[in-house]
Amino acid sequence: MRAVEIKEAGPPERLTLTTRPVPVPRAGEVLIKVAAAGVNRPDVLQRQGKYPPPPGASDLPGLEVAGTVVQLGEGAAPWRVGDPVCALLTGGGYAEYVAVPAVQCLPIPAGLTWVEAASLPETFFTVWHNVFERGQLRPGESFLVQGGTSGIGVTAIQMVKAFGHRVFATAGSDEKCAACVRLGADRAINYRTEDFVQAVHQETGGRGVDVILDMVGGDYIPRELKALADDGRLVLIAFLGGAKATVNFAEVMLRRLTITGSTLRARPVEVKAAIAQALQQKVWPLIEAGKIKPVIHATFPLEQAAQAHALMESGAHIGKIVLTVEP
Missing domain, CATH: 3.40.50.720 (NAD(P)-binding Rossmann-like Domain)
Structure with a gap:
């Protein structure tokens, strides 16, 4: 799969398009074919060498995605192959595929695009x-x-x-x-x-x-x-x-x-699962009712991740910046 990696700490240009093996979902995980990935300030800090991924996490940046479930690890219910989801990650989102605990996935609120859905989980x-x-x-x-x-x-x-x-x-x-x-x-x-x-x-x-x-x-x-x-x-x-x-x-x-x-990235999966459940019950209905709307400032194709980071560092954006992953 195509992915964007951090060759070494430094400016946005240190983000490099590369090829990596497709992850294999472990027990309790799903494999997502990524359609869009959110760009967040922690990604910038990781690229600068100021926010390393927690032990066991992917070294690739990217803390949120939206896409389609394409493979299930053991015990990954209730999801099924073909389900559209958005998910919170500990890393690995700047790629065509990512494996994530099933409990950190949420259904995509009705009416939202891939880009809009990818902008939700982290924030x-x-x-x-x-x-x-x-x-x-x-x-x-x-x-x-x-x-x-x-x-x-x-x-x-x-x-x-x-x-x-x-x-x-x-x-x-x-x-x-x-x-x-x-x-x-x-x-x-x-x-x-x-x-x-x-x-x-x-x-x-x-x-x-x-x-x-x-x-x-x-x-x-x-x-x-x-x-x-x-x-x-x-x-x-x-x-x-x-x-x-x-x-x-x-x-x-x-x-x-x-x-x-608090910081969220290194917290146990169980903590993130509880937050996901609360969001689905109390906040997702507000999104579907139009009372909360995704705010997308700009999108960039995956291979232009460096430009996306440069925009974020400029502070000129209002709302979210999202990478799109072509099939």
Whole structure:
């Protein structure tokens, strides 16, 4: 099969089209003939040598795909050969075929294309787990996502709004802020011209927001604590601005704040299976009802993965970037 590998850590040009053996599904796995594969920030970090795959995972980048089940390992029910699915991976998505645990697959929501379906798993698993499970967002509470036009951002805005919450988002231009509002944000904050802490307090009567989903880290962390309401929760999922911060823990204690976070890639299959079940029951119906829609910025053929990574690194995209795999 054709696949895109990382020859060595470095710029996008280090992504190279190669030939690899077709994987053989193990017990509990299915083999998917890939039609489309999502491109995500962790893929870029892996290519840069900053995010190695966990032990036992494919060295090929790619954390989500959509395609057709073509082979079953032992015990891979309920899937059957010919089923269209999308799936969360630990790696290997930039290829014509990939083997994945059956429990990490989901049916493709009615009406979606291969490209749209491939854009779902990585961000939907991440947002559901971190906002609703770790962040414990409850009815009537408010929410802020940093980077509202990223793949995570466009998913978080729509998903949280679909559940009836007040949503705030930050973005780096007026154009991107307008896109956040179109997706459902009640207020979008241009972080280049506004202080998100001040803006949040103005919008909430000085109370702050209940849950913040952050991909920046660094000096954002102490500012985010000030933007939280009492008993608020800060959930960290990436550190684009650095992994270290100076925090006044007296504020955490006095205001009963929670700082938490997670990475999904290396978590056990059982954890991902539980998230998949929750998504199918609670979120997939919202997609099929048109209340949450995939946001696709651009597509590239598999052999142009380097161009896809260059676009992601530029920050010019709004929503997801997806690779297409020709039959």
